[in-house]
Amino acid sequence: MGKSEKELLERPVIKDDEVVLRALHEPFWDSEANRGTPSAFVGNLISVSRVAILSEEAILAIFRRDLETESRVVNGFAEVDVASIRGCGETANGGDGVFLCVVEDPISTDNDAHAEIMGSDEKKTAFKKITRGVANKILQKCKFKVL
Amino acid sequence: MRESEVSPSALQAQRVGAVALRGKGLTTSGLANRIHVAPYALPYNELFSGITRHVGVRWSVTEEQTLQTLAEKRVKEAALQAAREKLGEHAAYRLERFMTYQEGWDSGRGGQLQLGSLEGLTKLLAMVDLGNRDAAIFMSPDGNVVVNWHRNQGSLLEIEIFQDTILCFDEAEDSEAFLSMDRFAVGEYFSHHE
Numbered sequence: 349m350g351k352s353e354k355e356l357l358e359r360p361v362i363k364d365d366e367v368v369l370r371a372l373h374e375p376f377w378d379s380e381a382n383r384g385t386p387s388a389f390v391g392n393l394i395s396v397s398r399v400a401i402l403s404e405e406a407i408l409a410i411f412r413r414d415l416e417t418e419s420r421v422v423n424g425f426a427e428v429d430v431a432s433i434r435g436c437g438e439t440a441n442g443g444d445g446v447f448l449c450v451v452e453d454p455i456s457t458d459n460d461a462h463a464e465i466m467g468s469d470e471k472k473t474a475f476k477k478i479t480r481g482v483a484n485k486i487l488q489k490c491k492f493k494v495l
Numbered sequence: 496m497r498e499s500e501v502s503p504s505a506l507q508a509q510r511v512g513a514v515a516l517r518g519k520g521l522t523t524s525g526l527a528n529r530i531h532v533a534p535y536a537l538p539y540n541e542l543f544s545g546i547t548r549h550v551g552v553r554w555s556v557t558e559e560q561t562l563q564t565l566a567e568k569r570v571k572e573a574a575l576q577a578a579r580e581k582l583g584e585h586a587a588y589r590l591e592r593f594m595t596y597q598e599g600w601d602s603g604r605g606g607q608l609q610l611g612s613l614e615g616l617t618k619l620l621a622m623v624d625l626g627n628r629d630a631a632i633f634m635s636p637d638g639n640v641v642v643n644w645h646r647n648q649g650s651l652l653e654i655e656i657f658q659d660t661i662l663c664f665d666e667a668e669d670s671e672a673f674l675s676m677d678r679f680a681v682g683e684y685f686s687h688h689e
Contacts, residue, residue: 375593375634380585385633386653386664387641395602414602419592480653480664480671 356393357472359451362463364431368396368450369404371411372424372492379423379494388426389483392475394465396450399427401461404493410459426490436485439470446476567610574613574640577620578632582642586632590616593634606638611658615676616640619656622678623685652688663688 362368376388388394397407404425411422430450438445446467453464465486467478478486571594579587593608628644635641635655643653650667661674661681665688674684 374589375596378589378631378633381629381631383631383643385631385635385641385643386651387633387635387655391604391636393604395604419595480655480662481669484651484653484664484666 353475356451357466357468357475359453359466362398362430362450362452364429364434366430366450367399367427368430368433368463368465369399369407369411369425369427370394370396370490371415371422372426372494373411373415373422374420377423382494384426384487384492386480386484386487389465389486390478390480392467392477393453394478396463396465397459397461398463399461401454402459407459407461410461414459422495424492424494426487426492428486428490432489433465433486436482436489437467438482444470446478446482447472448478448482570610570613570617573617577617581620581624581626582630582632583626586630589632590640593640596634596638601636605636608634608640609638609657612639612656615656615658615661616642618676619654619661619681622676622681647689 370388372384372388377384397410399407402410408422408425411425415422433450434440434448437448439447447470449466449468449472450463451466453462454460455462465478467476467482468474469476575587575591578590596605596607598607599605625642625644630642630644633641633643640656641653642656643651646652646667648667650665652666653664655662655664657676659676661676662671663674663684664671674680
């Protein structure tokens with residue numbers, strides 16, 4: 349049975365100095381245009397993986413295992429630290445919109461390093477959607493490693 | 496079964512189904528998912544092997560399913576053609592691939608490409624010329640078509656396309672707003688966001 353919203357909101361938070369990776373792949377990445385879309389971070393509970401738990405190579409192998417199909421390859425990954433992600437939240441900038449954090453989520457995808465970028469209100473009582481504006485700020489903080 | 500045994504609505508369904516079959520070149524397994532075989536039809540294999548010669552006589556189609564299949568095909572073809580003509584081969588190629596994505600394509604999340612969004616894309620591309628904007632095509636986690644490009648001054652403009660509206664994100668203004676899929680509104684918006 350899936351976790352309740354309350355349980356999801358109360359998962360352990362990852363520290364600011366950690367670095368996480370987000371897979372770059374179609375349809376979020378266009379290798380010919382060599383750019384992505386903020387949509388890769390729009391919504392909520394965005395999948396990332398922690399470099400503190402597994403090496404980049406191991407994480408990349410998991411991305412390939414989980415995401416690649418006959419017609420789709422993983423083009424690389426976006427790398428960003430937790431502090432930068434949190435700084436993109438509207439509450440971090442004095443607003444009353446989305447509060448961002450990165451939470452541990454090691455079980456759900458058979459990936460010990462798995463975590464999720466989570467949007468909520470500041471007291472973490474309810475989810476809040478990560479808008480395209482906020483997502484674009486996160487995207488701008490990313491360093492891209494294209495394979 | 497004879498035609499006289501078939502109700503008028505079933506005949507109508509058969510006629511529509513026949514058009515769909517001739518035009519689509521569906522596989523047997525594809526057909527099995529799309530048609531409802533009448534209980535008094537021939538055995539399964541014989542039915543499918545003779546289907547192009549005996550449509551309207553030996554099988555019946557669930558009208559709603561067939562119409563839906565036809566409509567989906569037309570929507571997809573129209574969107575692909577519009578993308579090819581207005582955004583180029585690469586965009587059309589990507590769009591065609593997005594159409595193959597199954598539910599859960601993003602680590603268990605990620606919705607299938609929305610037909611309404613494809614309809615919206617076709618409508619939008621008939622209204623505005625994005626061909627000279629270095630536009631790239633993507634898909635949102637909800638399965639909507641997303642197009643983005645950099646404006647003259649370098650900032651990103653990204654639109655998420657729904658059936659009758661567009662969600663426009665302007666990086667320069669850090670603003671996001673819904674726009675009605677209306678020729679005047681769209682023309683006005685795009686002329687101010689070169």
